[in-house]
Amino acid sequence: MTQLIIILLLVLVLFLAFLAWRYWQQTGALQKRYAPVITIQTEVTTLQAKLEQAKQNQKNFEADNQQRRAKLIQDSEQAQAKYTELNKEISLLEENLEDISFGLYKPHFDFQTSEEYKTALEALREKEKQFLHEGKAAISGVKWTVSNSAKEGERMQKQYTKLMLRAFNGECDAAVANVTWNNIAKMEERVRKSWEVLNQLGSVMQFSLTAEYLQLKLNELRLTHEYQEKRNQEREEQRRIREQIRDEEKAQKDMDKAREDAEHQEAEYEKALSKAREEALQATGSQLEKLTTR
Numbered sequence: 393m394t395q396l397i398i399i400l401l402l403v404l405v406l407f408l409a410f411l412a413w414r415y416w417q418q419t420g421a422l423q424k425r426y427a428p429v430i431t432i433q434t435e436v437t438t439l440q441a442k443l444e445q446a447k448q449n450q451k452n453f454e455a456d457n458q459q460r461r462a463k464l465i466q467d468s469e470q471a472q473a474k475y476t477e478l479n480k481e482i483s484l485l486e487e488n489l490e491d492i493s494f495g496l497y498k499p500h501f502d503f504q505t506s507e508e509y510k511t512a513l514e515a516l517r518e519k520e521k522q523f524l525h526e527g528k529a530a531i532s533g534v535k536w537t538v539s540n541s542a543k544e545g546e547r548m549q550k551q552y553t554k555l556m557l558r559a560f561n562g563e564c565d566a567a568v569a570n571v572t573w574n575n576i577a578k579m580e581e582r583v584r585k586s587w588e589v590l591n592q593l594g595s596v597m598q599f600s601l602t603a604e605y606l607q608l609k610l611n612e613l614r615l616t617h618e619y620q621e622k623r624n625q626e627r628e629e630q631r632r633i634r635e636q637i638r639d640e641e642k643a644q645k646d647m648d649k650a651r652e653d654a655e656h657q658e659a660e661y662e663k664a665l666s667k668a669r670e671e672a673l674q675a676t677g678s679q680l681e682k683l684t685t686r
Contacts, residue, residue: 499614500611500614500618501618503618505622505626506619506622506623506626509615509618509619510619512615513612513615513616513619516611516612516615517612520605520609520612523602523604523605523608528602528604528605529601529605530556530599530600530601531553531599531600531602532549532552532553532597532598532599532600533599533600534598536548536549536597549599552594552597552599556590556593556594556601557601559586559590560586560587560590560601560609561609563582563583563586564583564609567579567582567583567613568613568616571613571616571617571620573617573621576613576614576617579613579617580610580613583610583613584606584610587601587606587609
């Protein structure tokens with residue numbers, strides 16, 4: 393019985409070996425037969441993978457390009473805004489150039505004479521001095537201490553506010569000194585810009601120039617401008633009156649001369665007439681007829 397089982401196992405092993413040999417032989421034949429197809433399929437698979445990779449790379453490139461484009465547009469807009477701001481600041485320094493973008497100046501005061509403007513200007517400057525004396529021109533949001541000393545902190549505050557006010561007043565004085573008929577709007581903007589910049593610089597330490605003091609400085613600029621304009625108008629009016637007086641004097645002289653000429657001519661006529669009368673009284677006959685005809 394045992395031998396029979398061994399024989400059957402050997403037969404089974406041989407059969408399996410035969411099947412394996414046949415499978416290997418057939419597989420080899422098929423591989424040999426379809427080798428070109430398998431190679432093409434492999435290449436197609438490889439190309440598809442490369443194509444998918446290329447598509448993904450294209451998507452990544454387009455996404456990156458879109459981001460770069462958006463960044464360039466943003467940078468361009470920021471640069472344009474900065475250019476516009478800088479160009480405006482530069483134009484503020486070009487004091488003698490007229491810029492229509494600032495519009496026409498509208499008077500803020502309605503005084504009738506230059507003396508009234510001068511008086512108002514003097515009163516305004518006294519008010520500015522009062523603001524400075526009372527500490528209303530510049531303020532600090534906190535009480536500072538230096539080296540744990542409140543006194544030193546107060547001293548530092550006074551020095552810092554004095555520095556800010558000196559810078560602002562210097563800019564305002566320059567604007568007032570250079571204001572003309574064609575740059576008043578620019579000078580106003582220049583004063584406002586100086587106020588804003590100094591307040592930005594002082595914001596770190598919570599120092600600032602007051603809006604009321606800014607308004608006083610703007611009014612000083614406007615009063616100075618309108619005072620100069622009113623003086624120019626008065627000078628022009630005086631010039632026109634002088635010209636009118638000269639024209640009237642010249643016309644009067646012409647009239648006097650014409651009257652003198654007429655009187656002189658009338659005297660000559662009277663003289664000639666008297667002479668003719670004398671000749672007529674002494675004439676007789678044909679001589680009298682000639683005189684009558686004359």
